[in-house]
Every structure is written in structure tokens, then in C-alpha cells.
Amino acid sequence: MLEIKNLIKQVNTPSGESLTIAKVEELNVASGEQMLLVGPSGSGKTTLLHMIAGLIVPTGGMIQCDGVVLSDLSLKERDQWRAKNVGYIFQKLNLLNGLTISENIGIAAHFAGRNDKTQIRKETLALLDLVGLADKANSRPNRLSIGEQQRVAVARAVINKPKLILADEPTASLDQANVFIILELLKKLCHENNSKLLLSTHDQMVMSQFKLCYQVRTQEKVTA
Numbered sequence: 001m002l003e004i005k006n007l008i009k010q011v012n013t014p015s016g017e018s019l020t021i022a023k024v025e026e027l028n029v030a031s032g033e034q035m036l037l038v039g040p041s042g043s044g045k046t047t048l049l050h051m052i053a054g055l056i057v058p059t060g061g062m063i064q065c066d067g068v069v070l071s072d073l074s075l076k077e078r079d080q081w082r083a084k085n086v087g088y089i090f091q092k093l094n095l096l097n098g099l100t101i102s103e104n105i106g107i108a109a110h111f112a113g114r115n116d117k118t119q120i121r122k123e124t125l126a127l128l129d130l131v132g133l134a135d136k137a138n139s140r141p142n143r144l145s146i147g148e149q150q151r152v153a154v155a156r157a158v159i160n161k162p163k164l165i166l167a168d169e170p171t172a173s174l175d176q177a178n179v180f181i182i183l184e185l186l187k188k189l190c191h192e193n194n195s196k197l198l199l200s201t202h203d204q205m206v207m208s209q210f211k212l213c214y215q216v217r218t219q220e221k222v223t224a
């Protein structure tokens with residue numbers, strides 16, 4: 001279970017005001033559940049996903065995932081927890097052009113502390129096959145179309161069978177056919193691994209494909 005309570009992220013503006021850029025009173029996602037984060041651009045979806053992944057520290061509130069309270073972890077422990085338990089599909093993908101596609105995926109297994117190279121290679125190739133990119137294993141990310149890169153990012157996010165998959169607008173800039181490929185893939189992998197899926201979007205078509213939805217509040221100013 002992912003449990004979020006009274007979560008808030010505030011930043012200081014140059015004029016000295018405190019600005020709330022993300023806020024969640026209560027959000028629970030059970031294992032196997034697939035939840036949308038919906039809100040317009042600038043409403044705080046990416047900030048929220050970064051807090052859940054432990055990439056940025058909230059100003060207040062609590063995030064607990066499968067019994068682990070994030071704020072109890074040191075920076076190093078948070079990095080280790082994320083590498084093992086979270087599959088993050090970044091809005092900007094963050095694929096490494098210096099590495100091949102299969103290396104981009106394999107490195108996520110390495111970061112999770114796995115050393116079984118043969119097994120990782122086997123799983124990587126199976127995932128590439130699943131996302132329809134078996135023939136691109138040795139290509140560099142910048143040689144692939146955006147739709148193909150999105151599928152690599154999905155494969156990289158799920159190589160460790162994470163209990164929590166965070167997908168930040170994973171279908172933005174895709175054509176309709178690729179939107180369905182990515183969504184079906186995420187749903188299938190989430191179901192197989194009994195993972196929790198949190199997927200942010202502002203796309204009506206994506207919204208129509210999911211039952212659970214959390215509306216992210218638009219940012220608001222708070223007096224200093």
C-alpha cells in the first residue's frame with residue numbers, strides 16, 4: 001500500500017512569498033491498483049511523483065510505501081529504496097545516449113544491487129521482445145523514435161519488478177497507436193507483478209482507459 005497524508009511542497013519565490021507547488025491531503029494506492037494523477041500543466045504532478053520517489057523532500061506530510069516511511073530514510077537509504085522498489089518513467093525519459101538500449105535497461109538492475117549479469121541480460125532481451133524492440137538492443141536511444149524511446153523507458157522501469165511504478169505523462173507526444181501500446185504494456189506489467197501504478201496525464205483519451213483517478217490541486221499562493 002502506498003499511503004500519502006497531508007503532503008505539501010512549498011518553495012520560496014524571489015519576492016519572498018511561499019508558493020505551494022504540490023499538495024495532497026490523502027491518497028492511497030493498494031498493491032495491484034492503477035491510479036491516474038490528473039491535472040493541468042503546472043498543477044504539481046511531476047513534483048508529487050518526485051516526492052513519492054524520494055527524489056525531492058516534501059515541506060510537510062507523510063509518504064509511506066509498503067511499510068517504509070520515506071522521511072525515516074537517509075539520502076543513501078532513499079536512493080537504495082528507490083532503485084529496488086520504484087520504477088520511474090520520467091517525463092523527460094532520461095535515457096543515456098552513451099549506452100545502448102539494452103545497457104540502459106540493464107543498468108537499472110545494476111543500481112538495484114543485482115550482479116547476475118546473465119540473468120539480467122536474459123530479462124532485458126525478454127522485455128525488449130515484449131515492447132517490440134528486440135532488434136534495437138544494440139542501438140543508441142537517440143536513434144529511436146519517441147514512441148520507441150518511451151517503450152525503452154517502460155522496460156527500464158520494470159526490469160526489477162518494482163512494487164511501485166511511477167509514470168509521468170508516459171504517452172505525451174505519442175500517436176494514438178503508441179498511446180495504447182504503452183498503456184496496455186503498463187497495465188499488463190502492473191497486473192503481472194501486482195505493482196501499484198501511478199500515472200500522470202492531462203490527456204482525455206488516457207483518462208478514459210482507467211477507473212481510479214486522483215485530481216491534483218492547482219498551485220496556490222500562501223502568504224509568507
Ligand SMILES: Nc1ncnc2c1ncn2[C@@H]1O[C@H](COP(=O)(O)OP(=O)(O)O)[C@@H](O)[C@H]1O
Nearest residue numbers: 011021039040041042043044045046047048219
Ligand atoms: N524547484 C521549483 N521551484 C519553483 N517552482 C517550481 C519548482 N519545481 C516546479 N515548480 C513549479 O511548480 C509548478 C508545478 O510543477 P510540476 O510539478 O512540474 O507540474 P506538472 O507536472 O503538473 O506540469 C509549476 O508552476 C512549476 O513551474
Ligand SMILES: [Mg+2]
Nearest residue numbers: 045046091168
Ligand atoms: Mg509534469
